Amino acid sequence: xxxxxxxxxxxxxxxxxxxxxxxxxxxxxxxxxxxxxxxxxxxxxxxxxxxxxxxxxxxxxxxxxxxxxxxxxxxxxxxxxxxxxxxxxxxxxxxxxxxxxxxxxxxxxxxxxxxxxxxxxxxxxxxxxxxxxxxxxxxxxxxxxxxxxxxxxxxxxxxxxxxxxxxxxxxxxxxxxxxxxxxxxxxxxxxxxxxxxxxxxxxxxxxxxxxxxxxxxxxxxxxxxxxxxxxxxxxxxxxxxxxxxxxxxxxxxxxxxxxxxxxxxxxxxxxxxxxxxxxxxxxxxxxxxxxxxxxxxxxxxxxxxxxxxxxxxxxxxxxxxxxxxxxxxxxxxxxxxxxxxxxxxxxxxxxxxxxxxxxxxxxxxxxxxxxxxxxxxxxxxxxxxxxxxxxxxxxxxxxxxxxxxxxxxxxxxxxxxxxxxxxxxxxxxxxxxxxxxxxxxxxxxxxxxxxxxxxxxxxxxxxxxxxxxxxxxxxxxxxxxxxxxxxxx
Amino acid sequence: xxxxxxxxxxxxxxxxxxxxxxxxxxxxxxxxxxxxxxxxxxxxxxxxxxxxxxxxxxxxxxxxxxxxxxxxxxxxxxxxxxxxxxxxxxxxxxx
Numbered sequence: 001x002x003x004x005x006x007x008x009x010x011x012x013x014x015x016x017x018x019x020x021x022x023x024x025x026x027x028x029x030x031x032x033x034x035x036x037x038x039x040x041x042x043x044x045x046x047x048x049x050x051x052x053x054x055x056x057x058x059x060x061x062x063x064x065x066x067x068x069x070x071x072x073x074x075x076x077x078x079x080x081x082x083x084x085x086x087x088x089x090x091x092x093x094x095x096x097x098x099x100x101x102x103x104x105x106x107x108x109x110x111x112x113x114x115x116x117x118x119x120x121x122x123x124x125x126x127x128x129x130x131x132x133x134x135x136x137x138x139x140x141x142x143x144x145x146x147x148x149x150x151x152x153x154x155x156x157x158x159x160x161x162x163x164x165x166x167x168x169x170x171x172x173x174x175x176x177x178x179x180x181x182x183x184x185x186x187x188x189x190x191x192x193x194x195x196x197x198x199x200x201x202x203x204x205x206x207x208x209x210x211x212x213x214x215x216x217x218x219x220x221x222x223x224x225x226x227x228x229x230x231x232x233x234x235x236x237x238x239x240x241x242x243x244x245x246x247x248x249x250x251x252x253x254x255x256x257x258x259x260x261x262x263x264x265x266x267x268x269x270x271x272x273x274x275x276x277x278x279x280x281x282x283x284x285x286x287x288x289x290x291x292x293x294x295x296x297x298x299x300x301x302x303x304x305x306x307x308x309x310x311x312x313x314x315x316x317x318x319x320x321x322x323x324x325x326x327x328x329x330x331x332x333x334x335x336x337x338x339x340x341x342x343x344x345x346x347x348x349x350x351x352x353x354x355x356x357x358x359x360x361x362x363x364x365x366x367x368x369x370x371x372x373x374x375x376x377x378x379x380x381x382x383x384x385x386x387x388x389x390x391x392x393x394x395x396x397x398x399x400x401x402x403x404x405x406x407x408x409x410x411x412x413x414x415x416x417x418x419x420x421x422x423x424x425x426x427x428x429x430x431x432x433x434x435x436x437x438x439x440x441x442x443x444x445x446x447x448x449x450x451x452x453x454x455x456x457x458x459x460x461x462x463x464x465x466x467x468x469x470x471x472x473x474x475x476x477x478x479x480x481x482x483x484x485x486x487x488x489x
Numbered sequence: 490x491x492x493x494x495x496x497x498x499x500x501x502x503x504x505x506x507x508x509x510x511x512x513x514x515x516x517x518x519x520x521x522x523x524x525x526x527x528x529x530x531x532x533x534x535x536x537x538x539x540x541x542x543x544x545x546x547x548x549x550x551x552x553x554x555x556x557x558x559x560x561x562x563x564x565x566x567x568x569x570x571x572x573x574x575x576x577x578x579x580x581x582x583x584x
Binding site: 379 | 492497500501502503504505506507508516519520522523524525526527528529530531533535538539540541542543544545547549550552561564565567568569570571577579580581582
């Protein structure tokens with residue numbers, strides 16, 4: 001049962017084959033057994049969770065159930081949830097209890113889904129390995145000595161280890177897609193502005209976007225129907241008609257023009273990853289897709305641009321943590337300034353401090369034009385690359401990450417090497433486009449483990465239904481997405 | 490742009506983060522690496538390019554100037570590090 005999709009489990013609930021309480025308890029039991037090692041969940045509240053399941057059962061009994069009613073979902077700990085400890089992976093918020101619900105939490109509650117618990121993440125979503133979490137690293141279920149990716153590493157590991165049926169993530173520079181790739185699941189970052197950022201603890205506001213992490217594209221479509229929609233509480237939320245993201249799932253792919261950016265297959269891409277991605281592309285040809293080579297010439301610049309814009313926005317967003325209204329306050333301090341400086345020095349981890357310092361520096365007097373403004377200008381060039389590319393193709397495909405999961409500790413001390421993990425994902429955030437990763441196969445590690453490889457699919461603005469169609473068609477003819485790691489039975 | 494550890498301490502002060510001398514040294518090495526990465530931008534000619542902050546052509550929404558929030562002082566103060574009589578406590582700032 002643990003390997004069933006949201007769609008299948010939903011049908012079992014509707015058909016009264018199982019209750020939400022039974023299903024939820026099954027996943028809670030698995031968490032009890034496997035989470036102490038994997039560390040995918042950092043906060044559980046079984047009473048709250050089971051109360052929600054009970055409520056879902058009453059909805060189902062009354063015939064008021066919808067697609068996700070009664071299904072247990074892991075929530076990334078970046079989302080504030082009322083009455084739940086919400087830490088964002090930081091000591092700064094170690095004891096923070098959410099006083100309200102994030103938009104995404106409200107939406108899942110609104111359809112009767114069950115909040116199974118809060119998942120581990122890189123501190124304030126800053127990282128690509130989940131190693132910056134104050135609550136300890138997360139194991140990749142495919143090889144416990146390796147990282148799950150990040151920053152949504154807890155959500156990815158939880159789905160991969162079948163500790164939940166699906167989970168939520170957020171993606172500022174690849175934080176849904178890269179862990180989805182490294183843990184062998186499907187993850188989607190929507191077009192910027194489709195999902196509300198209200199109650200999602202802010203990292204880089206012009207890039208942050210939440211999205212689904214699940215076992216299949218069909219499940220992601222069901223979650224997209226819940227997650228997206230206008231929210232007046234988010235100033236960058238887009239006021240558009242609601243869409244049904246399942247509507248195009250079964251369309252044939254014949255004639256679909258798939259663009260392969262030559263920069264995504266150049267130096268820096270691991271040969272083992274390239275092999276799997278090329279095999280996936282060959283599968284798409286069999287499905288009737290037409291392959292065209294395209295160019296995204298400013299790809300290399302996306303990393304420097306991102307590491308100006310994201311830290312700049314982060315340094316501003318994280319200034320709210322002052323030890324006054326909420327969050328960590330140092331035990332001993334002198335005057336007010338000393339209280340700020342000590343509270344923040346103690347509450348933030350090393351990577352978060354580095355990014356705050358970079359951001360403070362690039363925004364400081366005299367440097368704004370040379371860094372922030374320059375980065376925003378190049379950001380437009382990067383977006384124009386995609387605009388030009390979409391004149392030649394309907395959809396773009398390539399690798400999600402340059403390598404498979406790396407060993408814990410391998411890059412932890414080298415920020416620049418870590419940042420390069422996001423070379424194929426960051427430009428998508430800068431352009432505000434939707435991007436997703438789906439399992440495309442495995443590459444063997446040097447010690448003989450099977451490590452998942454993700455195929456990235458990038459769509460034009462608001463083209464999520466087409467991307468999900470492309471992913472679903474592939475998942476009808478392959479079974480990479482249903483394979484499970486060993487040792488999680 | 491090369492930084493020294495006095496610069497790190499100055500930036501850290503602007504960011505309201507206390508750093509010791511040894512931390513400043515260690516941070517200097519890492520920040521220098523990151524700034525080296527960022528420096529690649531300077532080779533690009535961006536003359537006349539309009540900076541981009543949002544992918545969609547959107548403008549800030551306006552709403553009626555009316556109260557939309559309810560008072561939740563007690564709830565919000567229940568998670569504060571130090572409060573007294575409905576006020577947030579901080580070290581004395583006025584002599």
